[in-house]
Amino acid sequence: xxxxxxxxxxxxxxxxxxxxxxxxxxxxxxxxxxxxxxxxxxxxxxxxxxxxxxxxxxxxxxxxxxxxxxxxxxxxxxxxxxxxxxxxxxxxxxxxxxxxxxxxxxxxxxxxxx
Amino acid sequence: xxxxxxxxxxxxxxxxxxxxxxxxxxxxxxxxxxxxxxxxxxxxxxxxxxxxxxxxxxxxxxxxxxxxxxxxxxxxxxxxxxxxxxxxxxxxxxxxxxxxxxxxxxxxxxxxxxxxxxxxxxxxx
Numbered sequence: 191x192x193x194x195x196x197x198x199x200x201x202x203x204x205x206x207x208x209x210x211x212x213x214x215x216x217x218x219x220x221x222x223x224x225x226x227x228x229x230x231x232x233x234x235x236x237x238x239x240x241x242x243x244x245x246x247x248x249x250x251x252x253x254x255x256x257x258x259x260x261x262x263x264x265x266x267x268x269x270x271x272x273x274x275x276x277x278x279x280x281x282x283x284x285x286x287x288x289x290x291x292x293x294x295x296x297x298x299x300x301x302x303x304x
Numbered sequence: 305x306x307x308x309x310x311x312x313x314x315x316x317x318x319x320x321x322x323x324x325x326x327x328x329x330x331x332x333x334x335x336x337x338x339x340x341x342x343x344x345x346x347x348x349x350x351x352x353x354x355x356x357x358x359x360x361x362x363x364x365x366x367x368x369x370x371x372x373x374x375x376x377x378x379x380x381x382x383x384x385x386x387x388x389x390x391x392x393x394x395x396x397x398x399x400x401x402x403x404x405x406x407x408x409x410x411x412x413x414x415x416x417x418x419x420x421x422x423x424x425x426x427x428x429x
Contacts, residue, residue: 191367228411230414230415230416232351232416234351238421239419239420239421239422240351240419241419242414242416242417245415245417246414249414251414251417283350283351285351285416287408287411287415290339290408290409290410290415291339291341291356291358291408291410292353292364292367293353293356293408293416294368295351295352295353297350298350298351
């Protein structure tokens with residue numbers, strides 16, 4: 191199994207400030223044949239299903255604001271919200287799809303307003 | 305616009321079988337570019353991938369020992385109805401969760417890009 195570990199479990203950030211979430215995989219999710227990192231990020235607001243934000247570690251899904259950005263490669267990844275807005279309060283999950291269709295999620299990071 | 309909708313009983317007794325169906329509209333379940341997945345979320349907890357099925361009927365279940373579903377889960381697909389289904393046998397309170405169905409890319413396409421709204425299944429006598 192590829193195990194995904196996120197840090198921190200929660201963070202509180204002031205409006206307009208930067209929020210950074212880390213995600214580490216137990217083995218590399220970089221597929222050498224296409225040089226793509228099989229890592230996605232999801233946002234889940236209360237009472238809603240998760241929403242795909244980013245895939246291939248850094249590609250924003252259509253309609254996702256550009257304040258959301260993904261980075262990293264291999265085993266270490268980050269999701270950055272450059273200027274936190276009130277509507278960004280949510281739980282964020284990373285997910286590896288290197289072993290598609292077998293998929294594993296991180297435990298989630300709760301983002302709140304300070 | 306693709307839409308997925310879960311349906312099934314919201315209350316299941318312990319030791320019985322949980323059965324859910326996901327109806328796909330706005331697109332074909334027979335696409336060769338996607339799998340169709342079930343994911344669950346216990347109250348207040350994180351996401352757990354249960355398994356996925358391809359339109360051909362090939363199935364892939366979570367092999368993790370932590371998951372505790374591998375030996376109890378069965379998934380099926382009905383392409384004529386554009387539906388896929390989940391059966392989880394011998395349920396216990398630990399299986400109480402919101403169950404989501406989702407479209408899953410094949411590795412060339414993005415993962416879990418469309419989700420149903422989810423359905424809460426409570427296991428209780």
